[in-house]
Amino acid sequence: MVIAIVLSGVAHAARAQESACGALAPAACAREASARLEQDPTRSVAMLRSACDRGESEGCRVLGALHVLGRFVALDVVQAHTLFGIACDAGNDRACFDLARMLARGEGGRAEPERAITLLERACDARVWASCGELAGMLERGDGGMRADAERARSLYERACENDDAAACEVLADRAESDPRRRVAWLGRACEGGRLAACERWGEALRESDAERAAGALRRACEGGVLSACNGLGLMHEDGAGVARDLERALVLFRRACDGGIALACNNVGRFVEDGIGGARADVAAAAQLYQRACEGGAPVGCNNLALLHEEGRGVVQDATRARELYERACDGGAMLGCYHLAIALDERREARRATELLTRACSEDVAIACTTLGARFEAGRGVMQDLAQASSLYSRACNDEDRLGCVALGSMMQEGRGVPRDLAGAARLFAHACDAGELAGCTRLGLMHQSGEGVAEDAGRAVTLFRRACEGGELRGCNSLGYMFERGLGVGADAVRARDLYARACDGGVLRGCSNLAVLHLRGEGGVPQDTARAVQLFERACEGRNGLACTNLGALVESGGAGLSADPARAASLYRRACEIGHARGCAQLADMLDAGRGVPRDAERASALRAQACGQGYERACVSR
Template identity: 30%
Template sequence: MAGLVRRVKGWVASPATKLRDARKLIAKGKLGEAFPLLGQAAQAGLAEAEFLVARCYLEGAGVPPSAPEGARWLERAATQGYTEAQSMLAALYVRGLPGADAARGGEAQALAAGRPAAALFAADEAVRPDFERAAHWARKAADAGSADGQALLAYILTSGPEAMRDLDRAEALYRKSAAADCAQGCLGSGLALLRKATTDEQMREVAGLLRRAADAGLPTAMYLLGVMTERGQGMPQDIPAAVALYRQSAERGMRSGQARYGLALMQGNGIKADLQEGESWLRRAALQGDPDSAALVGDLYARGGALPPNHAEAATWYRRAAEAGHKAASRALGLLYLTGAGVPRDPGEAARLFRAAAEAGVEQAKYDLAALVMQGEGRPEDSVRTREWFESAAESGDLVAAFNYGVCLAEGVGVERDDQAAARWLRRAADGVVNAQYWYGRLLCEGRGVPANAEEGRGWIARAAAAGMMDAQVALGEMLVSGRGGKRDHHEALGLFQKAANQGHVGAMFALGALHGGGHDVPWNRPEAQKWFRMAAERGHALAQMMLGRYLARALAGEQNIEEARFWFQQAIERGATDARGDLAALPPRPEPPDASIAGAGGGPLRSSAAAR
C-alpha cells in the first residue's frame, strides 16, 4: 500500500517535492528507490537534482556507473550555474573522461563525496585531459566563490599547458582557497610556498598547510608531510611519525607512499622490520608503475636472503623497472642476460641493455658494454661508442677511463690500433689503476709502443700482483719461473700460482701442475701435479687435458687409466693441442666388445657379477 501511495503521490508531486523525497530515501540508504525520483526532478530542470543524478552515475549509486552520463548531467547543472557541478565537471575534464567505463576508483570516490578538486590528487597520472573545457568550468566556479573551483583553476594554471600557465595567479587562488579551509587549496598553497621557501619560518608554514590537507584525508599531503617529517623540515625530525604518514598515504593508494613505507619496513627504519610486509608494499607500488620499487623488488630476488635467489623473478621486476626508464635496472637485467641467470643467456640483449643504461648515464654500464665489445659482442658501432666514452672521460682526468681508452688503443677497439698512444694512456692510468699497471707492464715486456724493458715491466706487474690481481699474479709467477726481468724463484712462483688458483684462475692451476710435475726448484709431487692438471682440464684448459692424459696413460702418479687418457687426449685435440695426436696414436687400441653370439649363447644376456648379485 505504501508503495502504491508513493507512486500516486509521485504522479502529482512537484519536482521540488520529488527532490525532497529522494533526499529522504538517500538518507535511509534506499538509492534504488531514490534514483527515479531524482531523474524526474532532473528532467524537470532542477539543477540540484541534475547534480545528484550525475553523482549517482559517477558513483554507481542506484544506477549502473557511467562517466559519460555523469558528465552529461553535470554539464546540465553547471550550465544553470550550480557551482558544485561546475567544480566537479572541471575536475573530470582535468583528469580525463575514461570513455564508457566508470570513473576510476579514488577519483570517483572524491567526486561523489563532493570534493571535486580531490580527484586531482586521487591518482598519479591524468588520462586524456581537456584543459580548455576544464578551465572554462573551473573559472566559473571560482568566480562564484567556490573554494574547490579556486583550487581547480589554480591547478590548471600551474600544471596545464604552457600557454595557460600563470603561477602568480595560481598562487593567489590557492591562498584564497586555503583561507576557506579547502583541503586542496591548502595542499596547492603549501606546494607553491615550498617551491620558493628559504627560511625555517616558511618551511613551518608549508608544514602547517600540508598538515591541514593531510588531516582532511589527501594522500598526496600525507606523503609530502611524511617527507618533511623524515627530513626535519619545518618541524623536528621524527622518523616513526614520518613512517606513519607514509603508511596512511600508502593505504589510500599513493604509490610514492607505498614505496617509502615498503622501504621503511624492509630497513626497519622508524618501524619494526618486516621483510615480507615490506616487499608486499613495494610490489604494490611497482605494479602502480613506480620504477624504483620494481628495481628494489628485483634486487630482493636477485640477492636472496632467507631463501635462495630467484633470478627469474628478479628478471621480471628488473624488466618492469627498465621499461619504465630505471637506468640501474637496465644494467642489472643486462647482467642476468650476460650470465644466463633466470633468463636464456643472450649477450646481444645484454649489450642492448648495457647500451641503454650507459647512454642514460650509468658509468659502470659503459665498462660492461666495453667488456662485451672486447669479446666480439654488440653492434659494430658499439666499438666506436665505447672508445669515445672512454676517450672523453680520460681527457677529463678519469684514470679508470684512461685505462680503458688505453686498452681500446692497444686492441684496436673502435679505433685503429696505436701501441704508442696506448702505452701513454696506460702509463698515465697506472699511477692509480691496478689493471693499468698490469697492462703497462705487459707492453714493456713485449716492447709494444715503448722500448722493451722486461725489468721495468716486471716491476709494474709485481705491483698489480701485490694488489691481488690474478692475471698479474700468474704473469709474475711465469717470470719468476723463467727468470725474465729479474731473478728466478720457483718457490715464490708456486705461492703466486696457488693464490690465483684458489680464486679460480685456470692457467694458474695448470702452472701448479707443471711445477709439481718435476724439472723445477720445488720437490716433485706427481699426485699433486695430476690433481691440478685435472682441475684445469675439467675447466677446458687444452694443455692440461693433454698432460692429464699423459699422466693417466703412463701411470705417472701411480694410476693408469687408458680409456680416460684417450678421452682427455681427444678433448685436448678438439681444443687445439695438436701434440696430443701423437699421444692418442700411441695408446693401445680400444678392446673389441664381446661377440654378440657368444653373449647370447647361455640363453640370455650376460650380466656383470655386480649386477648378478
C-alpha cells in the first residue's frame, strides 16, 4: 500500500520524488539515504522524504528521528510524532518503540502511557530489545495504571541486556550495588555496547582488580567526551597503574578535564602546578587559584588544599581564620582530610572535644593519619580518658592502612609493653617496615634498638647507618642519636665537633634532648669543643622548660652545687628535681629523694624520699634500688 502524506505543507510531486530517489525502490532509497546522511545531508533528507511519501516506513522513521534531534532538519517533535505514527502503523516495530517513548513522556502530543505500554510490548515481542528495557522501566515505576512489578521488570532488563541493549545493562548494574561481581559484568556489557558513562564506571570498578582493563575503559570514555573519565585516566598515568607512568600525560588529561568543568581535575592540576611536576612550572599562587576553582566547583579536597596554603601563607595571604573556614567546608563536603586538619586546628585552640569527634570521624573513613593522631590522644590521655588498649588498636589500624607513623607508634608501645604485651622482635619489625617505607622515625627507633642490642643484635655500625639515613632525611631525632654515636665513638671514630654540630641541628629543630646533649658538651669543653658554661646553662634551661627531664636534672645538679658560675640554691635545685621527676626522669626522682632525706632545700620527709626511690628504681635507675 502506498502512503501519501504532506510534510510541513510542502507537496512533493512525482517528478521531485523520482529526482531524489532516481530509479531506486523506496526501501533501497531509504537505506542509501541513511548511509549518506553525513556526506550529503541535503540530498539524503530529500531521499528520506521521497521514500516516506512512497510508503517506505523506515524512511519515515529515520526522518522522524532527525526531527527529534534537529539534525539536518528543523527540530520538530510534533512532526516526529506524526512520522513515527505513520511508520508504526505501517508495521515498523522500531518506529513503534520511538512513538511509545514520546507517548510515555507526552512529547509531540498528549501523554498516553497505556498506549505506550501496548506499543512497547509489541516492539519487545518483535525483538526491538531497547523496547524491553523501556517497558521494564515503566513496569518498575507502575506507569500507565499498571501494578508495579519489579520481578518482571528485572526479567525484561536482563532479556534486553542479553541482546545487547546497553542501556538495560547499565540499569542492571545500578541495581546490583550489593553484588560487585555482577555489577562489574553489567557495566562491562554496557560499556561494550557504547554507553560511555558506563565505561567510566566500569573503569573505576576495575581499578584495583584489573588496572590495565580499567585504563582501557577510562580511555574509551575520555576519548568519547566523558571528561571525568579523563581525570580518572590521568590519575592512572600519575600512579603508573595499568599504563606507563607518565606525569606529562597525566597533566594533559587533568587540564582537559579541568577546562571542561571537572572540579576534581582542577584540584589535580593544582597539585602538579604547586609542586612543579609533569612539566608544569612551579607556581604556588597559580595552584591556589586552581584549588579555589576546584573548591567553588564542588570538589571539597580543593577547599582542603587551599586551606593548607592559607595556613602556611604560601601563594596566598596567611590567614588562620580563612584556613579554618575552608577546612570546615572541606569536612562538611566529605573530604575527610579536611576533618583531620580541622581537628588539628581546633586542638591548638583547646577545643579538644570537637577535635576528638572529628578525628574519630576521619579515622572511621580510613584517613590513617587521623587514626594515628587519635591513638596518640588516647595514649597520652589528652582530651580523652587515657586508654592504652584503644591507643594500640588505633595505631594498628593506621599501620594496616599504610600510615607508617602509626607503625612506629605501635612499635614503641610493643617495645615498652604499654597497652600490649611486650614484644621486642615485633617492635623491631614494625620499625624496620616503617623505615623501609620512608618513615624516618622508624629508622631512628630501629637504630636505638641496634645501639642497645635490645631485641635485635647489638650493632653500632648498623645503628650509625640508620641514624645517618634518618638525619639526612630531616628526622632530627636521628641527628641527635648520630651525634651521640660521634660523641662516644660508637660505630664511628669519636668526633666531639661533629657531635656538637649534630646536637645543634637537632636542638635548633626542637629536639630538646639535642639541646641537653649540646649543653653537656659545652659544659665539659672537650674534644675541640670550647667550654662555654653560660651557653650550657641556657641550653639546659631551654630544654627543661620544654619538659626534657634530663635537662632539668642536670640543671638541678648545677644549681645545687653552685657549678657553671651559678649561685648554690638548694630550694631551686629541689624544684628542678621535682619537675624532672614529674616529667618521668628517674634520676631526678632519686636526686629529690636525697634532698628530702637531708632536709636540704625542702623540709625533711623520709617517707616521701623512700617512695621516690622506689619510683626511680621501678623506672630502671639502679642507684635508687641500692639506696632503698
